[in-house]
Amino acid sequence: MTQPGHTLSNDLKFSGEELDRRREYDRSRPLERDESRLLISSDKVEGTQVYSADGEKIGSIDHLMIGKRSGRVEYAVMSFGGFLGMGESYHPLPWDTLDYDTDKDGYVVDIDKNRLKEAPSYTRDETPDYNRGYGENVYAYYGVMY
Amino acid sequence: MTQPGHTLSNDLKFSGEELDRRREYDRSRPLERDESRLLISSDKVEGTQVYSADGEKIGSIDHLMIGKRSGRVEYAVMSFGGFLGMGESYHPLPWDTLDYDTDKDGYVVDIDKNRLKEAPSYTRDETPDYNRGYGENVYAYYGVMY
Numbered sequence: 001m002t003q004p005g006h007t008l009s010n011d012l013k014f015s016g017e018e019l020d021r022r023r024e025y026d027r028s029r030p031l032e033r034d035e036s037r038l039l040i041s042s043d044k045v046e047g048t049q050v051y052s053a054d055g056e057k058i059g060s061i062d063h064l065m066i067g068k069r070s071g072r073v074e075y076a077v078m079s080f081g082g083f084l085g086m087g088e089s090y091h092p093l094p095w096d097t098l099d100y101d102t103d104k105d106g107y108v109v110d111i112d113k114n115r116l117k118e119a120p121s122y123t124r125d126e127t128p129d130y131n132r133g134y135g136e137n138v139y140a141y142y143g144v145m146y
Numbered sequence: 147m148t149q150p151g152h153t154l155s156n157d158l159k160f161s162g163e164e165l166d167r168r169r170e171y172d173r174s175r176p177l178e179r180d181e182s183r184l185l186i187s188s189d190k191v192e193g194t195q196v197y198s199a200d201g202e203k204i205g206s207i208d209h210l211m212i213g214k215r216s217g218r219v220e221y222a223v224m225s226f227g228g229f230l231g232m233g234e235s236y237h238p239l240p241w242d243t244l245d246y247d248t249d250k251d252g253y254v255v256d257i258d259k260n261r262l263k264e265a266p267s268y269t270r271d272e273t274p275d276y277n278r279g280y281g282e283n284v285y286a287y288y289g290v291m292y
Binding site for chain 1: 183184185186187188189191192209210211212213214215216217218219220221241242276277
């Protein structure tokens with residue numbers, strides 16, 4: 001978690017007002033799935049479809065990347081495109097970008113499809129070095145704080 | 147997260163010294179799996195075997211329960227016993243109780259097998275009401291803070 005006013009690696013800086021706005025937005029977000037439950041099972045998240053803000057189906061959640069010590073889900077990794085695993089790419093999405101839409105039975109990420117497709121990603125044969133710098137870049141791309 | 151000295155629902159109370167000891171223990175814990183990586187994939191955690199402190203295989207991790215808003219893994223749910231799903235029971239384990247043992251290629255939970263078997267659990271047809279009180283009870287059973 002960055003501190004208020006902390007400068008991210010790509011020079012994104014959040015003002016106090018922006019931080020308040022983001023916190024308010026976070027509090028107002030609809031809960032995913034069954035709204036009466038505070039927790040969700042990993043096996044419900046995995047396989048769920050992901051849509052861009054303009055409603056296009058982009059991919060589905062393949063797996064989650066979890067901090068070993070913190071127990072925090074740092075990314076929900078979306079698999080995107082490809083056929084039988086060929087050409088498939090993986091987009092790590094910050095957990096907070098996922099808003100569950102009951103009508104779509106999927107997550108909606110609040111950026112348009114081209115920006116979502118061009119987001120930080122890797123292929124089947126690569127694995128990102130999930131370090132702090134990588135996290136700050138990915139999170140900044142989606143406009144959330146690492 | 148409870149505060150230092152906070153009284154848990156079953157009257158477990160941690161002194162300042164005990165909290166320091168637990169923090170020190172936490173810092174000294176070996177990282178799970180590939181020690182060079184800070185994150186672990188949910189699909190590596192799921193299916194991993196779980197052993198008691200005395201080395202007996204008790205079950206394996208079935209799924210994770212994640213806070214929808216916090217993104218925190220509150221429990222790694224171990225499935226235990228049963229045959230083809232009949233009589234199977236589920237034990238929610240606090241994330242911090244899982245220590246990966248490279249020799250066993252599994253997690254070791256630091257309590258003996260009888261205490262692990264008798265831990266809070268539920269059957270296939272039930273679902274716990276994963277609220278704060280439940281969490282405090284389960285965490286206190288394993289001696290960790292909710």
